[in-house]
Amino acid sequence: MTLQDLYEDHRQILRLGEKLIEVAAFDPPHMPQLVAARREIAQAMARHLANEARLALMPLGASSDPYDRALARRYTSDLLSMRQSSSAHMGHWTMDAIAADPREYRLAVRAQLRMMAARRQWEETEFLPAAGRLAAGRRAPLRLVG
Template identity: 30%
Template sequence: MTPVERLFLDQKSLQSAIEALHAICTSPEPPLRESLAQIRWTFARTLMRHLQLKDRVVYARLRNHPDPLVQATGERFRREAFELYARFEQHSERWTADAVAADWQTYRAMAAQMIRMLNDRVAREEAELLPHLDSAPDLPVLRTEQDHNWAAAGWKMRAWFGVDREEAIPPAAISPPSEARAAPARRGLRPRPVLPLPPSPPRSPRRV
């Protein structure tokens, strides 16, 4: 499988994760706490993996495209990705497992808004960004200085969603407040060490 084929396959996985989150948020009653935590974490994990793949397969190639206009398009989408992910992080931190349980209806509305935003992004990528890969140089999939550490908030998200307790988060995985709140454009300028994605949680649903 080529890197581009893997990218499009991963894009389908992301769409499936979005659909699973949307489906559970259509219910007027909250689902099992553990079920929602698993679906939210699966979505977040898939999104982080996909953004990393975009860095190495899409943006790296378009950065070296012979057409300056295509280079500019790739850079615009790359910067937009920082803004989108920052909004997703803020949404995730705001809507912890306890916050969702306390106000399911508002969470549903906010999650639907976020899902529409992501679907719009996917549609624009397919129309304006990904077609340029056909004329881009075929570069090896390597980590570069331009790559962003999308997985840096992974452990925190697991705690926010209710997958892990706060005390279970490795101290090294917690960023200082100033870094966690840095502006998206600034955060994209200096790469941080890549943390491995946490393992998927065990499935043991219980009702709350």
């Protein structure tokens, strides 16, 4: 696993999210397939976050550069918010709730995917490139933290 693989993981997770929406498009949804799609995305996220922590978060958090450490703090803070949102989503959208309102469930999944896409954008423009520079031993010019 390399830093470059993390970029592909992002795209794979979003594809799995779209697959989840497709599975939920049936009225009533096909619950076994929906459960499998939810499990698949959760497993992909868990693997990705573990690899991202090892390859990017830990090195940036241990860096002597205040900007790198600020990126690591933001990553952690944003991840906590994302996990809270995801937990609330999963808690609300039980199988019974999905069966009762599959259209609203699809809208809720799309909202979660938009949040993930925004995070992916930040990670791919700031967080992962900083980890790449650090791994390559290159120092970026001094920047303002924040």
